[in-house]
Amino acid sequence: AKTELTVYTAIEAEDLKKYAARFNDVHPDIKINWVRDSTGIVTAKLLAEKDNPQADVVWGLAATSLMRLKNENMLASYKPAGYDQLSPKFRDNDEAPTWTGMDAWIAAVCYNTVESEKLGLPKPTSWADLTKPVYQGHIIMPNPNSSGTGFLDVSSWLQIFGEKEGWEYMDGLHKNISRYTHSGSKPCKLAASGETPIGISFAFRAAKSKASGAPLDLVFPKEGLGWEMEATAIIKGTDKLKAAQTLADWASSKEANELYNEGYAVVARPGIAKPIQYFPKDPESLMIDNDFEWSAGARDEILAEWQSRYDSKSEAK
Amino acid sequence: MSNQAYLELQNIHQMFGTHQALQDVSLNIQEGEFVCFLGPSGCGKTSLLRIIAGLDMPTSGEIFQAGNNITQTPIKHRDFGIVFQSYALFPNLNVADNIAYGLASQQFSRQEKHARVRELLATVGLSGSEGKYPAQLSGGQQQRVALARALATSPGLLLLDEPLSALDARVRSHLRQEIKQLQEKLGVTTIMVTHDQEEALTMADKIVVMNHGVIEQIGSPQNVYTHPSTPFVAEFVGEMNFFKAQHSGAGMMQSGALILQCNPGTETTFGDDVQLAIRPEDIRFNCRADAENTLEANVLHLEFLGSRVRSLLQIDSHETPIIADISMNEMSGLNLAQGQSIRCQLPADRLHIFGGQA
Amino acid sequence: MSNQAYLELQNIHQMFGTHQALQDVSLNIQEGEFVCFLGPSGCGKTSLLRIIAGLDMPTSGEIFQAGNNITQTPIKHRDFGIVFQSYALFPNLNVADNIAYGLASQQFSRQEKHARVRELLATVGLSGSEGKYPAQLSGGQQQRVALARALATSPGLLLLDEPLSALDARVRSHLRQEIKQLQEKLGVTTIMVTHDQEEALTMADKIVVMNHGVIEQIGSPQNVYTHPSTPFVAEFVGEMNFFKAQHSGAGMMQSGALILQCNPGTETTFGDDVQLAIRPEDIRFNCRADAENTLEANVLHLEFLGSRVRSLLQIDSHETPIIADISMNEMSGLNLAQGQSIRCQLPADRLHIFGGQA
């Protein structure tokens, strides 16, 4: 009989079928039951279910979230086949690794050419540009408290500009923000539909929206891009450990990395990635040297600070 | 018509769709009179009262008050107070506010209103209840508040739609007297609707008996009881035994094998089919042998009713038995028993004659 | 206690919380008897009936049927049919199904049921109404269906809770006779609850008068009416005038300035305070001058009640006037008028004496 695995994921909904199908090409005896939600919700769900886990595997969730789960001692340690071939950035540098990186998901700014023209907004080229007064009320970004993308933005600015200047930067940016959304892809979708001329989001979403016909330009600010890893892990205590390991093995295989590359410019296995439409030629050079340990550790502090500074936007009105 | 009448209805008709609720109703009411509309449910009493109040317009006919045609006069220019069947007190206003409701529109000062309310409450015997709400009052008390409210503006005409029907028997007979006394004291012309004959008999100066939208008889209580002009009135006001009979000679009626002597009066001629009628209490038992209209009857059944005994008497030549009421006092002399045969009399002066069949 | 009694209640008490609804009620009912529980609203009649039916449990006391203690017997082992005040007909079942409702559980064939329903409908005079629904029947017809349903299982005991109170006066007096006749025909022991004294007087073999949860008197209708054992019974069953008086000698009672001769019987001694009572219809007017207990009275008010006139008489030495009823026949000889003075008699054999004050 088929083994059924309950897999929690934050991979875009439209790609789930593809992922499962590719996996089943190789392992037809394992059926994947997806539980798909945005990063925050999946993480919350996993934590809520801590005492009684429902998931067997997490495939495609922000690495910082997985680190959090690791701290809660919820992940089984497993070193998938070919683990050592992955770039070190994509590895849990622990004795007994618990998570395995898949691909990188990088920040980007979605710029709606039609609406910007109407409003006379120049195309920004850097993060710093976004604090200019012209953009006042025209920028939407995700709320780091609920969105993984939002958090990677905030943590990258703190790393790019330094802690103090980072917060000063955000103070300036905050003046131009019309609202913070709960999901990371929403700012780009809103930019695509003209609800806002500029949305801070991530590259994968931006490229997809542009491909589906939206009048978008992708902007990759020159100071460097925050990024986050999608990663895979096995939940501790699963009663289908064997199948779970099979999936984890495949998730770091070459085929899988080719699959990730269909949407993501940077993947865990070096030398696999081919350029992707609308992406810069060498995305890795734009990616900052992200310190995940730091950002995972300081997460609660950063979020609390962010919340006390910006989370009551509406009162200004 | 006479100009002395306080209120005069002329040929009132009322149609509801195809249903004729009132048919050619004409009526005079004198000032200060207490008039009862009496009739079975659905006979049109309320309809008539509403027309007099101006709440409904009659399909045709006219109403005159002191000689003026008021058929078209709007309610607010008419001068009457009304108590509805179930009082219709404002549940959200207390007793004082209910009573003073009609005073507001007449520019009374606060104190005047106060005084008037107190006076009215005293009149209806509810002093001190100003602050209570209708829900806190018993049925009888609510009824009195409704009365006080209707009287507050000192209307020339008081209309009461079955004011007592919602109350229980004891409260009812008590309030009957009170209303009557109040009316006499104030001298206000009053029309009361009722379907209870006893109520009408005890309270009214004039009874208007109605049936199927038509007035059957108008008269004093005594007159209506002792000289009902139709079989309907005879049966509705009190109880009545009926026999079919035929005019068989001057003042003689033949019913079955019986030949009964009757007081002349009704105009019937030989061979006419008539109905004879007699009230149960008018049948005599202690009668001399030579008295008129005596007959032998068989006692079928005796029913004890407290102050009197109701007997069911079978008369030879008649199919349906007749009812006779015997007071307990008379009974003690008679020693009647079931199954016994007895001689009784249908006194000629107590026989009613109605032409035609029922 | 006697074993012949069909039903025997011994010292029944019933408490609802702190409210004592029944207090030490004991009662024997013979087979085939028609018993009425009579009393004012809230006196505990329904409570007692429900205890007999087994619908409620008494707080204490026992019930015996044919000598067997059935106090604890579950309803389904008791043998009675019951008709509720509201009839409680099943609105969605037609007449036939309603009547046959209790037959189902007793393994009757379809045809037997059919036959039984038809028989019962004939008994209550509703043949041919099998297919109608309760909403299509008049109140009186519904009542009969409820009766038929209760009779369907041929119960040994029939319980009726104010079966007539929801009906209008005319239907009521008609059904009274029907129920009584049916009961006589079937010979079924019957208990009926009512607050209408006339109903109880005309229908019952035995009346149980109740007040405040206590039995005041048990007796035949005549007995209860003519020999009420307490002032409450005297006043509740029929009307009664009361005077305060004092025993002032052998068979003599003094009330105000009046000295009245009374039939001996009640044990009172000199100086005892008593209540004298007389029914309005027992006061005589055509009395010889030498008769006992005559007195002069002033006619305050006359009220026409149809078959009789109610007079309000003021007696010199008494504050509250007394009521006397005069039949119309007697009245025609008397020619009484308001304000007139008249000589009347309170016959000694009609005076009731109750010890103690009211």
Added chain:
Amino acid sequence: MNQSNTATTEPSQHNTAQRLFSNLFGRRSLDEWSLGSVLIIGVLALFICVVLPIYTLLSKSVENRAGDFIALTNFSQFFATPSLYNSINNSLFIALLSTTIVTSLSFLTAYGISRTRIPFKGLFRTILVLPILAPSLLPAISLVYLFGNQGIIKELLMGESIYGPIGIIIGSCFWTFPHALMIMLTALANTDARLYESAEVLGASPIRTFFTVTLPAAKYGIISVAFVVFTLVITDFGVPKVIGGQFNVLATDIYKQVIGQQNFEMGATVSVILLLPAILTFLTDRWLQRKQSALLTSKAVPWTAPKRQWLDRVFLGLMLLVSFIILSIILMAVYASLVTFWPYNLSLSLKNYNFDLMDGGGWAAYWNSIQMATFTAIIGTGFIFFQSYLVAKLPGFKVLKWFFHLFAILPLAVPGLVLGLAYIFFFNSPNNPLNGIYGTMTILVVCTISHFYTVCHLTATTALKQIDGEFESVSASLKVPQIKTFWRVTLPVCMPAVLDIASYLFVNAMTTVSAVVFLYSYNTSLASVAVLNMDDAGDIAPAAAMAVMIMLTCMLARLVHWLLGNVLLKNTQTWRKK
């Protein structure tokens, strides 16, 4: 008559203990005992599904993450965080303003329907209650298309942003309006022509009559509406989530605390704070209801409106306006769901109905919703009606019934969001033997039934109360088991109420978000939650499409209800005819 001898004989000596024993046991037949045990099961079920979860939630609010008791630390932290406790102000502001608007508007429209002579009353009524068939997210999404930055009539806002209090208030008013209207219609249906006639006879002007007769009679209805709307708005999080922008309210705070920050304890704390106004509202409403029943008289004569030309015209205008607004909002959502790519490609297509390519669970979520709603309607109706029946008609078991009633009323005071969170805490606890139902369809059905229990219970109880209380006594005297009377009489007579309950449960199960948003799992995602998630992910048009699907399904359910009620019942309920 001779059957009397077969009556079981018991020893004639009874001591008190024995009597007590037989009072408790001996006299109950097997029949009554089995029904009694069903009642006991019912009380237990409600205890487990309502009381225990809420208790667990309350205890969470005074615990820290590790589960230690920390008294009110969470609360002081809440009040120390300005952004959190600002939400209280925001919530109150939104709720009070919406309450004022909805109460007055629903009074006016209800007046128009029941007290004027305007034409097309039935049509207006149908249109005005339409919003009840849509999830509360639908108006919010629709508002984005109407007043958003690309909205077709955004100029009407004169530069104000729809994302914020304005949007929340319009959206809240839209979806709470039918609830208010229905209460208001019942309140105003209570006319008493006699009072109007009395007022007229006593010379009162129309204005005075309005203030002394019309308004007082509707007073409790109006207060009741105000409280209901207040609770609905303050506990709703769908609308503020979609259109609230950065305007935080308590309900979204809970969501953010739990989903965004995985801070369950603070979520529980905010839930408790949200529970307070709801409970206060609930208690006041109960108290008012009791007061009102004392005022109602049974002899009222229905009042028919006289012709008042200008008044009728004004009301016709109002009805047209309100109907127009409601229809616009609904039709905007429908239109938006059909537009290929708003606003750059306005050609119509069904692309947005291709839910399988979106977040939220795809078409499977829609079918799950239907399945969930069907189970809720069938199981819920069966359970609720039968339990209400036992409470109303089974003799004895007084204490048990008292508790049952208490438990049945409780859910009314518990906002769905709070209930959902309580369910996580309670059912997902590993030492709860029932934790197997966590993440299954069962827990969704159980939670939805619990969430909407009270109204159904009251509907059933009202219907049962109208049935003669002596039916059971009659059956007992005829020796027919009570359950048979239930089948043959009680159930058929109450059929209209049963259908009402089923339809109410179905529609609410289709549209509810708040209670289930924490509880669904991969194979039980629901359409209403999908709307939220799609909107969350920026797929606004597909979200509109799913909301439209839900609304159409509810309309279909109502149509089926109507057909059953009018066609089927008419044939089986011939007995109602005179």
